[in-house]
Amino acid sequence: MKHLFACLLLACSTSLFAAPLKVVASFSILADISERVGGERVAVHALVGPDGDAHAWQSRPSDARLVMDADVVIANGLGFDTWLERLAASAGSRRVVLASEGVKPLDQHDDHDHHGDDHGPLDPHAWQNVANVRIYARNIATALIAADAAGESYYRERLAGYDAELAALDADIRQRFAALPEEARKVVTSHDAFAYFGAAYGVRFLSAAGVGNRSEVSAAAMARLIRQLRKEQVPVVFIENVNDPRLIERIGAEGGARVGGTLYSDALSGPDGPAASYVAMMRHNADTILAGIQP
Amino acid sequence: MSAPDAFALACDNLTLGYDRHPAVHHLDCRFPRGALVAVVGPNGAGKSTLLKAIAGELEPIEGGYRLGVPRERVAYLPQRGELDLSFPVSVFDMVAMGLWRQIGAFGRLHPAQAELVRATLARVGLSGQEQRPIGTLSGGQLQRARFARLMLQDADLLLLDEPFNAIDSRTTEDLAAIMQEWHAEGRSIVAVLHDFDLVRRVFPHCLLLAREQLGFGPTAEVLTPELLARARTLAESFDEHAPVCHRHAEAAQ
C-alpha cells in the first residue's frame, strides 16, 4: 500500500511538470543549442528558422505573441538580433538572455556588408568558434535553471554531456586544420561571417570584401578580389546558404578558384540537410573547407 | 450602272443608346449610292452616335443597319479627340497610313505610292509640310492632313463627324470643295454638320435628327422652319423618369 501511494505521488509529481518550459530563440542555431541543453523539459521555437536570414528579419505579430508567452527568450547579442530585444521590450519587457555573454568578441571587419542592418562595431558570429558555444550553452543552462529551478539537476546533466561533445568537436577541428601547412589554409567566402572560425582554427578567410551577398557590388572590389585570388593562389571559394551564388561563382571562375560546397554561416539547414544541428553544421563546415582546400 | 435600288447605307429601326436611354430612336432610312448627305440636328441629337455605330464602334440596342458596300470600303473620320499630337510622327508618315489596305502592316511604300501621298498632300494644300511633326500643325492644317489620309483610303462610303469644327473658313471652303469632288467620283458621303448655310450650299440631301428622325430627303424639304422648330424643342439630356418606349410596336400595329 505504501509503495502504491509512493508511486502515485511520483507519478503526480512528474505529471505536474509535464508542461515544458516555453523557450523562444532568435534563430535556429540558438534554438538547437537550447534544445540540447533543455531536452524534454523545454519546448523551443526559433523565430528565424532553418535557411532563414536573421539579418533581414521583419518581425510579425505572431512573433510578438510567442515572445509574450515565452518563459525564456534567448538572443545572440553582439548586435546580431537587436530586433528581438526591441520586440521583447515592446511585448512587455521580458528579460532577454544574451547567449554570448562572457564571450570575447572580435571587432567587426571593416568592409563587412551589413545588409542594411548595422551590427555595430562587433562581429556577432561568435558561434563559429566551438569554444564560444560552450559558453553559450552554459549561459542558456543558467537561464533555464533560473526559470525552472526544479529541473536544475536535469539541465546540469545535459549541459555536461553537451559540453563534452563540444569540447571533443573543438579539439578535432583544431587538430585537422593544424595538420595542414599554413599557406594552404586560405579560402574565400562571400559573407564575412567566419572571422571567429578563422581566428580559432587558423584559417585565413579572405572575405569577398565589398562583395557582400546583397548590396550592390563595385567592379573595383571584384577586380581586387580576383587579383588577390590569382596572386595568392587561393584554391577554393565558398557559397553560403543564404546567398545568390552567381556572384561568387564568377569570382571563382576568374580567380582560378574552385567553387566548393555550401557553408552554413547564420542558420542551420532543414532537418534533411547536412547542417540540421549546430554540431552537424560545424562538422559540415570543417569537412567542406578541408575538402575544398585539399580535395 | 448600279442597280436601281442600290444603297450605300440602310437603317432599320435603328436604336442606339447608353444605359437604356436612347441617343437615337427608331431610325428608318436609306441612303442611295453616291448620295451626299448632311446629318444635322441640335446638340445631343445623336448624330455622332449614329456615325460611330455605322463605323462599327457601337452596338445597336435595338434594330440595326445594313451596309451597301463592303466594310473595308467604309472610312470614318471621327472628331479629333483621341489623336495624340505630342507623338513624334511627321505629316507624311501620318497621311501615308491611309494606304494601309494596300501596304499592310509591314509593306514598304513604293515610289509610286510615295508620289501619291505627296500629290494628295498637294491637293489638300499641304505641299512642303511633309516633314513637319504633326504637333506643329494648326487646327486647319491638321484637318487637311486628316482629309488627305481619308482620301488615300479610297473608300466608297465616307463618314465624317463634324469635319469643319473650329476650322478657319478658308480651310472649310477648300475641304468642302474636295467633298464635292468625291461626290462627283461617285462616292457616298455622310457628314455631321452644324453650319446650315454650308449644308444648303453643298449638300443635296439632309437628315434632320433630334433623337428621332424628323426629316430625310432633299435639303430644301428638310431644313424648313417648322421641322427646325420641332427639333429645337428636343430635350438635350436623358430623362430619368421617362416611360418605356413602345413607339415602334405601336407603329407596326
Place this chain on the structure above:
Amino acid sequence: MIELFVSPFTDFEFMRRALAGCLALALGATPVGVFLLLRRMSLMGDAMSHAILPGAALGYLAFGLSLGAMTVGGIVAGLVVVLAAGLVARSSILKEDASLAAFYLMSLAAGVLIVSLRGKNLDLLHVLFGSVLSLDDGSLLLIAAITSATLLALALLYRPLVLECFDPSFLRSIGRWSPVAHYGFLTLVVLNLVSGFHALGTLMAVGIMILPAAAARLWVKNLPAMLVCAVGLAFASGLVGLLGSFHLDVPAGPAIVLTAGLAHILSILFAPGGAFGARLYRRTHLEA
C-alpha cells in the same frame, strides 16, 4: 589611356560580360522604353518589379531556390497582370494606368501572402534579382534571346504600334491590329523587364529602359532618330558607368544608372526640348 579605357575589359572577363549585358539591354529594353515613355507608361517598370512576386513565389514553392523556375514564374505572373490590365482597360471605362495599378497591387499582395505561407523569411525578390557583374552563361543567354526577340517584334509591329500610340481609333477602323499591337507590346515590356531583373537587377533594368528614352526625347523630334539616340545613350551609360565602377570603386548598377541620370540632367539643361531650349537655340526667323 589604354589603361583607363581598355584594360579593365581585357583583363577581366566579368567586365566583358557586363558590357555585353549592357549592350543587350540597350538594344532590347531601351527601344521598348521609348514607346513606354510615349504612351505615358513610364512608371510601369517599378510596378512590374512588384507584380512578378506571386509568380516567383510559386516557382520557389514548387522548385525551391531555382532561379530558372522563379524567373519563369515571374514572367508568367507579369504577363497575367499586364494582359489582364490591358483587357480591362480596353473593355471598361478604366484607363490603362488605373487598371495596371489595380492589378499590380493585387498581385503584390498575393505574392506576399504566398511567401508568408511557407513560413520562411526568404527575401525572394532579392534572390531573384541579379547583378550586372555576375552574369553567368544562362543569364547572358536569356537577355540575348529576349533582345533578339524584341528587335524582331519591334520591326514587325512598328507601324501598328506607332498607330496604336498616337491614333488608336484609326487603327481600329482599318482592321484588327489594335489588340495585337497592344498586347504584343505589353508582352515585350514584361519579357524585357523580367529578364532584366533576373540578369541585372531592378534598378538597372528599369533605369536603362526609361532614362535614356527620356533624355533622347529632349533632343530629337522624330521617332526613328529618338530610338537610335536612346540606344546610343543607354550603351554609353553602361560603358561609362562600368568604367566608373572600376576606377572609382562605386557599385556598378547604381553607377550605370546615375550616368544615365546625369545624361538626362544635361539634356534637361542643354537640349532643344529641355528647360532652357527656347533660349539656347534662338535663331533668327525666316520669311515664311
